[in-house]
Amino acid sequence: MNPTRLIVCVNQRLGAGQKSCAGSGSKELIEVIKKNFKASGVDVPVVEQVCLGRCAEGIAMRIAPGGQFFTQVNKADVTLITEAVKKFSENI
């Protein structure tokens, strides 16, 4: 079985002025990514994780195992990320 997955931070930091991925809309973005994966024939799970240690640069996500990190992700990046995940999963 192909081990590729996309790990997306869903951490919510509640302190005043603390940026977090959930606070920046990562849960909504996951739904957009999942739809794009399906439309593109990318059969890779999207896994929610609480914090990837890049909070100030969120929304943060990475391809696993050992793949590319993405920060400051927004909807405009979904196509690029889908292509990167597809390429990674085909070459692992």
Ligand code: FES
């Ligand atoms: S809150 Fe997303 S990386 Fe920490």
